[in-house]
Amino acid sequence: MSLDDRKLEVLRAIVEDYVATQEPVGSKALADRHQLGVSPATIRNDMAALEEEGLIAQPHTSAGRVPTDKGYRLFVDRLSTVKPLSPAERRAIHSFLHGVVDLDDVVTRTVRLLAQLTRQVAVVQYPSLTRSTVRHVELVPLSPARILLVVITDAGRVEQRVIELSGDVDEQLVADLRARLGGAVQGMEFSAVSSAVESLPAAFEPEDRVTVSAIVATLLDSLVERREERIAVAGTANITRFGHEFDAALAPLLEALEEHVVLLKLLGEATSPSTLTVRIGHENPDELSAASVVTTGYGPGDRALATLGVVGPTRMDYPGTIASVGAVARYVSQILAANS
Amino acid sequence: MSLDDRKLEVLRAIVEDYVATQEPVGSKALADRHQLGVSPATIRNDMAALEEEGLIAQPHTSAGRVPTDKGYRLFVDRLSTVKPLSPAERRAIHSFLHGVVDLDDVVTRTVRLLAQLTRQVAVVQYPSLTRSTVRHVELVPLSPARILLVVITDAGRVEQRVIELSGDVDEQLVADLRARLGGAVQGMEFSAVSSAVESLPAAFEPEDRVTVSAIVATLLDSLVERREERIAVAGTANITRFGHEFDAALAPLLEALEEHVVLLKLLGEATSPSTLTVRIGHENPDELSAASVVTTGYGPGDRALATLGVVGPTRMDYPGTIASVGAVARYVSQILAANS
DNA sequence: ATTGGCACTCTAAGATGTCGAGTGCCAGAG
DNA sequence: CTCTGGCACTCGACATCTTAGAGTGCCAAT
Numbered sequence: 001m002s003l004d005d006r007k008l009e010v011l012r013a014i015v016e017d018y019v020a021t022q023e024p025v026g027s028k029a030l031a032d033r034h035q036l037g038v039s040p041a042t043i044r045n046d047m048a049a050l051e052e053e054g055l056i057a058q059p060h061t062s063a064g065r066v067p068t069d070k071g072y073r074l075f076v077d078r079l080s081t082v083k084p085l086s087p088a089e090r091r092a093i094h095s096f097l098h099g100v101v102d103l104d105d106v107v108t109r110t111v112r113l114l115a116q117l118t119r120q121v122a123v124v125q126y127p128s129l130t131r132s133t134v135r136h137v138e139l140v141p142l143s144p145a146r147i148l149l150v151v152i153t154d155a156g157r158v159e160q161r162v163i164e165l166s167g168d169v170d171e172q173l174v175a176d177l178r179a180r181l182g183g184a185v186q187g188m189e190f191s192a193v194s195s196a197v198e199s200l201p202a203a204f205e206p207e208d209r210v211t212v213s214a215i216v217a218t219l220l221d222s223l224v225e226r227r228e229e230r231i232a233v234a235g236t237a238n239i240t241r242f243g244h245e246f247d248a249a250l251a252p253l254l255e256a257l258e259e260h261v262v263l264l265k266l267l268g269e270a271t272s273p274s275t276l277t278v279r280i281g282h283e284n285p286d287e288l289s290a291a292s293v294v295t296t297g298y299g300p301g302d303r304a305l306a307t308l309g310v311v312g313p314t315r316m317d318y319p320g321t322i323a324s325v326g327a328v329a330r331y332v333s334q335i336l337a338a339n340s
Numbered sequence: 341m342s343l344d345d346r347k348l349e350v351l352r353a354i355v356e357d358y359v360a361t362q363e364p365v366g367s368k369a370l371a372d373r374h375q376l377g378v379s380p381a382t383i384r385n386d387m388a389a390l391e392e393e394g395l396i397a398q399p400h401t402s403a404g405r406v407p408t409d410k411g412y413r414l415f416v417d418r419l420s421t422v423k424p425l426s427p428a429e430r431r432a433i434h435s436f437l438h439g440v441v442d443l444d445d446v447v448t449r450t451v452r453l454l455a456q457l458t459r460q461v462a463v464v465q466y467p468s469l470t471r472s473t474v475r476h477v478e479l480v481p482l483s484p485a486r487i488l489l490v491v492i493t494d495a496g497r498v499e500q501r502v503i504e505l506s507g508d509v510d511e512q513l514v515a516d517l518r519a520r521l522g523g524a525v526q527g528m529e530f531s532a533v534s535s536a537v538e539s540l541p542a543a544f545e546p547e548d549r550v551t552v553s554a555i556v557a558t559l560l561d562s563l564v565e566r567r568e569e570r571i572a573v574a575g576t577a578n579i580t581r582f583g584h585e586f587d588a589a590l591a592p593l594l595e596a597l598e599e600h601v602v603l604l605k606l607l608g609e610a611t612s613p614s615t616l617t618v619r620i621g622h623e624n625p626d627e628l629s630a631a632s633v634v635t636t637g638y639g640p641g642d643r644a645l646a647t648l649g650v651v652g653p654t655r656m657d658y659p660g661t662i663a664s665v666g667a668v669a670r671y672v673s674q675i676l677a678a679n680s
Numbered sequence: 681a682t683t684g685g686c687a688c689t690c691t692a693a694g695a696t697g698t699c700g701a702g703t704g705c706c707a708g709a710g
Numbered sequence: 711c712t713c714t715g716g717c718a719c720t721c722g723a724c725a726t727c728t729t730a731g732a733g734t735g736c737c738a739a740t
Contacts, residue, residue: 026702039714044703062702062721102502136480140492146441150490150498152480158490158500162441236576237594254577366733381683384734402690402733 007046009036011055012079014047015067019315022243024064069281069314072292076278076318083319085327089117093331100335103127103157107232110308110332115235117324120312121257123295125267126230127305127336132157134185134193139178139215144168149218153190161222169211177204177212181219194220231260231267235310242291242313249290256287257311267295267307276326281314290314294321298329300337308332347386349376351395352419354387355407359655362583364404409621409654412632416618416658423659425667429457433671440675443467443497447572450648450672455575457664460652461597463635465607466570467645467676472497474525474533479518479555484508489558493530501562509551517544517552521559534560571600571607575650582631582653589630596627597651607635607647616666621654630654634661638669640677648672 013034017025027040050056055071096113100106114122136152151159201212256262276296282289292314297304353374357365367380390396395411436453454462476492491499541552596602616636632654637644
């Protein structure tokens with residue numbers, strides 16, 4: 001039994017109506033609201049077929065139908081067309097992101113913008129640093145055994161780490177190391193820093209090498225090996241709009257949003273970096289199996305340095321959300337490209 | 341009509357029972373659960389008096405009594421004794437805050453600890469910088485008309501600001517200014533920086549003074565005049581435990597928690613810096629008029645640099661919460677003192 | 681001042697009944 | 711073979727009613 005065009009059209013109508021009304025939709029309502037050119041009875045037959053395929057389901061025997069995760073999936077993959085943004089939305093994007101300077105500024109404004117546009121929960125990962133270049137390295141002694149390492153990047157971003165040393169260290173040594181470090185890595189891409197500094201310890205007196213190695217190791221750790229971990233979240237209040245299915249699952253959802261580790265994994269899992277991905281219901285990790293997630297990569301030019309997206313109920317306006325996420329990502333990418 | 345001791349004892353019993361059960365408490369239940377030595381009928385008379393005074397109220401005619409905000413206030417001020425922390429709680433505090441290095445680390449761990457201890461929403465303000473001293477000032481040209489200003493403090497904290505200049509600026513001038521700035525403010529308390537740099541522009545060529553003034557102004561703005569604005573929040577998921585009174589007020593509450601401006605005002609309003617303050621229900625700004633807030637200052641030694649606290653339902657365990665907030669603040673203050 | 685008794689009030693929780701939306705199936709028309 | 715109208719059936723939503731019980735206020739007695 002294959003699904004002919006009309007059946008798919010019925011599915012589309014069900015998804016659209018359910019998203020709009022948040023109530024199970026019946027055959028009569030469908031016939032009224034859409035010009036399908038057939039009677040409710042026919043639609044009922046089609047619905048039976050769709051249910052057979054697992055694309056829709058009834059909450060209880062005598063109720064209308066609701067799309068299943070599988071139904072949404074088919075809708076997103078084959079039935080939805082890109083919904084162009086409204087002029088008001090375009091204006092919002094422009095005014096929100098106009099006149100940003102700082103990288104942090106870009107991220108915080110973007111996350112708020114996304115939350116407001118989609119009326120859902122927005123999540124933006126801070127751009128990874130692997131493609132940035134080092135503008136300046138600073139070492140500041142805090143106490144005899146503690147040093148503050150500060151790295152300034154060309155994107156106007158500052159990374160800091162406190163290094164705890166096993167023994168006291170000479171101020172002169174620190175100054176010396178700072179000079180050499182600066183000379184070695186200035187203007188260099190983060191990914192290239194690793195090889196540039198590996199020979200550094202050898203240039204120092206044997207008794208200092210342990211200290212130097214520790215500092216170099218921290219530098220590498222914070223810049224290269226440790227994946228960028230910061231995330232901004234906004235629009236948490238919108239979960240109250242997600243509907244009553246979530247009343248029970250509220251606590252786990254809030255926890256997941258606070259636990260940035262989960263979110264990072266979620267954002268990181270996007271299959272292809274610059275394509276837009278939609279994960280529906282059970283396709284997500286358990287904590288979010290009642291939600292859908294729309295993500296996409298962004299970054300200057302075509303290089304996706306990080307991911308942004310929104311989290312919402314499975315019954316979300318997919319075309320609208322996809323359009324917003326895509327547009328914001330493109331616009332932010334332009335800004336980053338212009339500023340780098 | 342004055343309130344004799346037994347009436348106050350009845351109030352205490354009502355508060356304690358209501359906090360524990362979250363249900364209106366009646367005269368019979370009170371007589372059973374507490375050794376008041378009188379019959380339910382007598383308690384009823386006392387309750388009538390307490391209601392007369394506006395300390396308790398009935399949700400509806402034939403229900404038990406519930407404390408009013410005024411009732412909680414009296415309970416907190418005069419009836420509650422400090423509840424000592426359990427050994428498990430002490431252990432939690434120690435293990436949570438053991439081995440911190442970074443100031444950011446202290447804050448994020450503290451906020452999580454507080455949320456976990458009190459099972460409510462924890463809020464921690466990052467320590468204000470006015471009492472810190474400047475360890476290092478760095479100026480990094482990002483593009484001809486943009487300069488990154490970085491200030492490193494003795495608390496291991498880094499402040500950054502991008503300065504957008506009206507015209508292009510010479511690299512040599514930047515280097516010169518950096519040297520002079522460093523010489524002028526190094527090791528100085530933030531509050532003293534203002535007077536130390538005001539004469540700086542005069543030392544430069546007239547045509548450079550506009551630029552120099554702009555940079556100096558930004559420095560002052562970010563260090564002195566602008567109050568420290570960052571805040572950490574944790575335990576949002578606990579609002580699901582706040583009870584059904586909050587079901588309707590969830591969205592505003594979540595918005596308030598996300599809108600750090602509101603929180604900052606809240607934390608800043610604490611009357612006396614190092615004393616613990618409790619604000620109950622309507623004593624708070626409108627957004628939080630259904631909640632209570634327990635805050636206290638903290639900082640190295642006895643100087644309160646910032647505020648931390650928790651937000652919970654009016655029917656919270658005040659003695660326990662107060663004890664936890666106080667203990668955490670003291671412990672964190674010790675850590676800060678040891679590290680400075 | 682305290683107490684037991686008592687009538688009264690009001691909510692929460694079931695029980696019952698009705699309404700209507702929605703379904704599945706079938707026989708007949710195109 | 712597909713579509714349609716008709717029809718009996720199911721089941722949740724909602725309104726109404728009843729009951730049980732908790733809690734109260736008041737009063738007369740101690």
